[in-house]
Amino acid sequence: MASTTEETPILENGLSADAIKTYILRTDSIVPCSVADVRSIPQALKDIEAFWLGTVPCRTVRLVGILASAVEYESRSVYSVDDGTGVVNCIKKRPVRLETVDLAEGSVHVQSRGYDIGDTVSVVGNIQEIKGVRQILVSSIQRSLLPDAESRHILNVLEHHRTRYSQPFTIPPLPTPATPQKHPRSEFQPNYASSMASSPTATGFSSPVGSPKKARPRLRHPSRLRSKDLNENVFRIYLSHVLISTLSAPEASSSYFNPASSHTNNPTTLPSGAWSNPNQSDATPKRPSRPISWELGSPTPKKPTSRRQLSPVPPEDSPLLGVTLSYLRRVQVLAELARRIVNQVTHERDKVLRHAERSARAKYEVLHPPSNKHGGQSKSTNSLLDRPGAPIQSRTTSSGAQQLGPYKSTKALRSTLTSHNSGIRQLQPSPGSSRISVSTAKSPSRAKIQRTETLTTAEAARRATYHAKLSKLHAEDLVKRPARTKRLFESALRTLVKEGEVVLYEGPRRHVASSKSVGKRGFAASSELWPDVTNTTDGASSRHLSVASSKFTAHSSLDLETISEDDDEFAELSDPSDSEDAYVPVTPRVLRPALLTALRQTLMRHRGGVDFASWMRTLRADEQWSRVPDLVLKEAIDELREEEWIHRVGGERWDFTRGSWARSLTLS
Numbered sequence: 001m002a003s004t005t006e007e008t009p010i011l012e013n014g015l016s017a018d019a020i021k022t023y024i025l026r027t028d029s030i031v032p033c034s035v036a037d038v039r040s041i042p043q044a045l046k047d048i049e050a051f052w053l054g055t056v057p058c059r060t061v062r063l064v065g066i067l068a069s070a071v072e073y074e075s076r077s078v079y080s081v082d083d084g085t086g087v088v089n090c091i092k093k094r095p096v097r098l099e100t101v102d103l104a105e106g107s108v109h110v111q112s113r114g115y116d117i118g119d120t121v122s123v124v125g126n127i128q129e130i131k132g133v134r135q136i137l138v139s140s141i142q143r144s145l146l147p148d149a150e151s152r153h154i155l156n157v158l159e160h161h162r163t164r165y166s167q168p169f170t171i172p173p174l175p176t177p178a179t180p181q182k183h184p185r186s187e188f189q190p191n192y193a194s195s196m197a198s199s200p201t202a203t204g205f206s207s208p209v210g211s212p213k214k215a216r217p218r219l220r221h222p223s224r225l226r227s228k229d230l231n232e233n234v235f236r237i238y239l240s241h242v243l244i245s246t247l248s249a250p251e252a253s254s255s256y257f258n259p260a261s262s263h264t265n266n267p268t269t270l271p272s273g274a275w276s277n278p279n280q281s282d283a284t285p286k287r288p289s290r291p292i293s294w295e296l297g298s299p300t301p302k303k304p305t306s307r308r309q310l311s312p313v314p315p316e317d318s319p320l321l322g323v324t325l326s327y328l329r330r331v332q333v334l335a336e337l338a339r340r341i342v343n344q345v346t347h348e349r350d351k352v353l354r355h356a357e358r359s360a361r362a363k364y365e366v367l368h369p370p371s372n373k374h375g376g377q378s379k380s381t382n383s384l385l386d387r388p389g390a391p392i393q394s395r396t397t398s399s400g401a402q403q404l405g406p407y408k409s410t411k412a413l414r415s416t417l418t419s420h421n422s423g424i425r426q427l428q429p430s431p432g433s434s435r436i437s438v439s440t441a442k443s444p445s446r447a448k449i450q451r452t453e454t455l456t457t458a459e460a461a462r463r464a465t466y467h468a469k470l471s472k473l474h475a476e477d478l479v480k481r482p483a484r485t486k487r488l489f490e491s492a493l494r495t496l497v498k499e500g501e502v503v504l505y506e507g508p509r510r511h512v513a514s515s516k517s518v519g520k521r522g523f524a525a526s527s528e529l530w531p532d533v534t535n536t537t538d539g540a541s542s543r544h545l546s547v548a549s550s551k552f553t554a555h556s557s558l559d560l561e562t563i564s565e566d567d568d569e570f571a572e573l574s575d576p577s578d579s580e581d582a583y584v585p586v587t588p589r590v591l592r593p594a595l596l597t598a599l600r601q602t603l604m605r606h607r608g609g610v611d612f613a614s615w616m617r618t619l620r621a622d623e624q625w626s627r628v629p630d631l632v633l634k635e636a637i638d639e640l641r642e643e644e645w646i647h648r649v650g651g652e653r654w655d656f657t658r659g660s661w662a663r664s665l666t667l668s
Contacts, residue, residue, distance in 0.1 A: 015057065015171070017045055023171050024050050024059035030124060031058045032157050035065065035086035038127055038134055051127060054165025063088070063123045063136065064144060064153035070117055072103040072110070079141065081123055083150060090123050092138040115143040120150055222337045230337075230344040236492040238337060240501055243323070243585040320590065322505035322582030325489055327512050329573055338485045345484075346477050350470070357466050364459050482573075493583060500627035502583045503590070509582040586628055591636040594625055596645065596664040599654065609653030612637075 023029055031053055033041075044050040044057050051058055065083030074097045079090040102109055115121050122144050125136040146152070219241055225234065328334055455463070496502040584590050598619035602610040616633065620626045637654070640646050645664070649655045656664070 015169075019171060020044060020050055020057045021048060024048075024057055026174070028172070028175060029058065030060045030062055031056060032062045032153060032160060033058075034154065034157050035063060035081070035083050035088045037061075037085075037157070038063070038088055038136070039086055043129075049127060049129065054161065055167065055169040056165055057169070058127075060124065060126050060139070061136070062153075063090075064120065064150050065123075066150070067115060067117055067119050067121050072098075074098055074100065074103070079121075079123075079138070081121065081136075083154070088134070088136055090125060090136040090138045090141065091128075092141060115141070120144040120147075122149070122153075222333055222340075225337075225340075227344060227347075230341045232341070232488065232491060235334075235337060235341055235488060236495055239328070239334060239489075239492045240496055240585070242328075242331065242334060243496075243502060243583070244587065319508055320505075320584060322507060322509040322584045324509055324512070324576065324580050324582050325486075325493065326573070326576035326580065327510050328493075329486065329489055330512060334489075335485075338488050339481070341488060342481055342484045349473075353466075353470065360462065368456065368459075497583070498627060500586060500629050500632065502585055503624050503628070505582045505584040507582075512576045586632055588636040588639045591625075591628070591633065592640065592645075593664075593667040594619060594622070595633070595636060595640060596667060599646065599656065600661065600664065603655065609649035609655040611652050612654070615654065 033053060037053060038061060041051045041053050041058075044052050049059060053061075063081055063083060065081040068080040068082045068087060070080075071078045075094060077092045077094070079092065080087055081090055098109060101107075104110075120143070121141055123136060123138055124140045125138040128135050128137050144150075219238065222238060329338075493502065497504065595615075599610065599615060602615050602618045606614060612634075616630070619633070620628075637646070641648075644657050645660045646654050647657050
């Protein structure tokens with residue numbers, strides 16, 4: 001009995017050390033307190049960081065206060081939190097080290113953390129004591145949206161001191177375990193891999209509890225992008241979005257999409273089928289829907305149509321079609337965005353040249369000040385007279401006032417102003433004359449009083465060289481714009497292949513439709529690419545909202561408006577080649593045959609199931625799938641499991657379900 005007491009000593013409150021260790025590691029042992037409590041509470045155990053908050057043992061605390069300062073390091077962030085009772089440093093470690101350039105003010109990391117200096121934050125973390133100074137090792141920190149969150153927390157802490165921390169403490173029983181419910185999968189969750197990492201769309205807070213999967217990111221319509229957002233990275237994001245959202249679906253066929261039906265003379269005719277019943281002749285007539293808008297370039301949000309008009313899903317057994325560079329360059333949205341990005345690069349170059357030219361001219365004017373015909377006029381007079389918006393009366397009065405230095409009497413001042421005003425009246429136009437005659441009358445007088453500038457030979461040659469260079473660059477831009485646009489597409493595709501979002505495809509490819517087959521109208525515009533343009537709903541439900549009728553919103557290549565032969569961009573496009581590479585986005589449907597083939601090959605060597613590492617080694621032996629991230633592969637495996645292609649055979653080992661081995665042979 002004595003040996004047992006030595007191993008688990010009983011503390012002064014009747015709790016053993018083992019009981020305290022077990023309790024403080026539980027998730028329900030978080031206690032609200034103040035910074036003053038963190039600094040003053042005594043330590044309960046020496047071997048681990050356990051403290052007495054009154055009679056309650058604690059290790060994890062919750063604080064609410066003002067974020068006083070924030071310092072970012074490569075492997076951690078140091079936040080100072082002030083709740084009115086004191087200031088404590090809160091250390092938040094990050095699993096991956098960041099570079100110094102990623103931690104600068106205004107960087108993506110700083111903007112995406114969700115809180116800034118001066119905000120009220122709620123911190124949950126463990127108390128640590130290093131070299132006699134206590135700090136908080138943060139497990140979660142988030143911004144408090146309530147304006148009185150700090151005062152509420154302090155009142156809650158005082159109430160706990162009165163009713164709980166000063167009363168005898170008994171370890172509560174463990175909470176009743178509940179079976180975790182699997183979060184329902186979204187109906188459409190494309191993979192964005194690393195391209196979306198550089199453009200965050202939502203604020204994320206660190207939390208020990210796993211968050212559900214996020215819905216599809218919502219992108220701004222390309223026509224609404226600001227000039228500062230026009231770069232290669234943004235273009236790659238939109239190219240990936242188009243590939244995954246629309247081009248991953250099979251090409252339209254007459255079985256579920258009839259292009260000829262879109263050329264109806266009456267756009268307000270209700271669609272046939274489920275929505276019309278010839279037997280209901282006495283039904284209450286309803287207002288027809290609006291005509292279909294074929295223009296994708298309208299960025300103005302519109303009211304969504306009826307939710308019952310669902311987009312038809314293409315048949316699952318339709319062949320998967322790859323897309324080529326020629327096909328993507330003929331997509332109107334991508335072509336316009338690429339042209340804007342190329343023009344933006346040219347605009348930035350011209351800004352640098354103009355800035356250098358202004359600096360050179362300013363330096364020349366300092367070294368060679370201009371001479372004035374009227375030497376008695378001051379610089380302020382010239383600057384006042386040069387104002388284009390100033391009236392003639394005020395300019396002449398100011399000019400006369402500047403020249404009245406020698407006059408001392410009021411009579412002389414009046415005579416001078418009278419003479420100036422009489423000269424101005426001669427220049428003022430009649431009421432029937434136009435504004436152009438005023439400026440014409442002012443031009444001779446302004447030419448006399450404005451300063452004259454004589455350029456040196458070297459300065460004149462330099463300015464002529466600048467204008468000649470600028471004209472030459474603009475002429476080269478017109479010639480090289482098609483090649484630069486094509487290089488932008490090629491660079492984006494290479495990056496997507498390198499990051500594993502797109503793979504080369506040797507199967508059938510999409511046909512590059514000619515302008516004769518689609519006419520000047522082009523293809524129908526897609527309302528699925530940017531849901532925020534046509535409706536205000538989010539989540540998976542937004543994909544069910546069509547523009548006007550379900551028969552016009554099929555997921556296919558007909559959802560993208562192509563460049564017509566009459567457009568200026570058509571001459572810039574090269575003829576499509578049969579030997580160019582085709583690409584497909586990495587989706588579960590694309591990965592399914594490759595994953596099942598790799599599983600069969602691995603099971604031939606390892607009976608009784610295979611683990612994830614062995615399975616992936618077999619898959620990545622093929623160069624086509626060597627760059628696909630593990631996260632994408634795990635999502636595809638989860639979908640195979642839901643479709644009952646595979647199942648677990650113990651631990652992390654996988655095997656085919658009954659009969660699925662033979663079925664998988666048909667996919668190869």
